[in-house]
Amino acid sequence: MPLALSAVLAASAAGTSSDSSAFLRQYLTVAIFAAAAVVMVGAMLGLGRLLRPSRPQEQKSIAYESGVDPVGQGWSQSQVRYYVFALLFVMFDVEAVFIFPWATRLEAMGTYGLVEMAIFIGILVLGLVYAWRKGVLRWV
């Protein structure tokens, strides 16, 4: 699909010499792109509608909950403290993402790499210290 699209786009921009028509052709590119986007979504949804069988049943409009019959309301409160821990987890997760590739190349990068990582971890630790001082780490 991207190939076909770029062929269309290339056709729209082929030959660019005369002034105002060249300018219009530039924006024709944008228009074609927008049209292609609309047509593509329309085609996918429309095709699905044409091909799929339609047998409405009442059970089908129940909310899906791992195949089990759903219990209770769709709206429910979840503990806000999980959210704080999730945020802290993301902090360490990102740290790990950077540290692993860095560790494999540490020797090559030498002092420079060590100092860089120390600064990076220092800033992350600052975040942890902040969370700790503000009492986020306590399970209330």
Next chain:
Amino acid sequence: MHALLAVASSFTGPRLDYHALAPEIILTATLVLVLLADLVLEERNQWLISNLAGIGVLASVIPIITLAVQNHAARSMAGGAYVVDDFSLVLKALFLGIGYVVLLMSTNYVEEGDYYQGEYYFLLLASLLGMVVMASARDLITIFVALETLSIPAYMLAGWRKRDLKSNEAAIKYYLLGVLASAVMLYGMSLVFGYTGSTVLTEIGKQVNGSITHKPVITLGIFFIVIGFAFKVSAVPFHFWAPDTYEGSPTPVTAFLSVASKTAGFVALLELIYVGFLGRNDVWGPMFWVLAALTMTVGNLIALRQTNVVRLLAYSSIAQAGYVLVPFAVAGDNIAARRSSFTAAVVYLMIYAAMNLGAFSVVIAVARKTRSGDISSYGGLFEYAPGLTVAMTVFLFALAGIPPAGGWFAKLMVFRAVLDSGTTWAVVLGVIAGVNSVIALYYYAAVAREMWMSPVPDGDVTPVRVPAPLLASLGLTGLVVMAIGVYPQLFAHFGDLGTLVR
């Protein structure tokens, strides 16, 4: 694969020019200190934090001055991705100046309201850091990282009045549309990167001017990137978030968003247009033309109907963004227009910063007494706050572009760029800008009339107590606005730093 490893094993750290990076380093150190101070200081000593932040911002101006007096050639780092030249130094100084004035405006506002103080200054400084980086970014990734660094703290600051529904609405709208804009922009950047194979703007500029000039992918890339930044600078038709966000945010944050955040968007556009996409003015020229014409007209027309002064200033700042877009629209026409457009955009941003921050300072000062943002609450302001009235009148007339207040010079530069271009389309845009200046005068003057002529609505004529920091911000901005208005040559040469113009 082996070649790749061979390259990697001969790793040498990038050569860092610590003198050139000193403003960023000092600012980072300051924001770390601010966060630590927030952790160790007791509630009654929290006022120290804003002083600490202010000193840090002023300290980061020092290396900018030492760099500026050196008259060194542009210092380029990371393969041209990070450049410290005259343009970036002036813009960095502008951002730090804006940051300092916003700190002055915030001090009492944050202290007296029920706000988290330490985090407020931390986020403000973090956003400021992103802007300072933006002034040096000459690379798609650096621009994007700088943009996110300045935007993400700003989303949180917009919602700082936590228990106020309007503030929540402000933050959510700003956040959602900001993220949408980032996504659109990134898509455009990915198209440009995909075709040029480089993220460094000078390299992209070479290729866009050379072999791949008329590739449709480049057209689309430029189109999406400009649309993304049009959201950031709240150009019509991408302005819908701006009035609600400006009204709901705490007023110092509104001032920060409408001046600093907008300026950062324009700085990024200047870098992209002048370094990256200079050869493709057939794509961005008409876009900026339409954006400028719509932004000026719609901003001014809706401003006519506003009854809340913050909303009025919000629409006025949309309209002002339209005037800044005018030079962008004519920049590609010829070499003279290219130079004067660059000067016009930079000078306009500097003057706009002073006059808009000044107007917001007055709004904050008046709201300390009236607790209201309605224009009708400004009735008879002259009777009990003559100083504030004179200051507000100066700022309003500056925004309207009436000499001797500074704004006329900014508009003059814009019209000079239009005349340098001289094409029919440019002149038509100039006429639209002229008509809009007249429309704008109406609503600016309406506020002035309310202050000077109307009676005091509730008869309460106890004077407004203006605390020292707010007085300082009023004094600074007022001084700059009048200095530019009376002696514009003082500032004109700041715009002539055509280090980006080729």
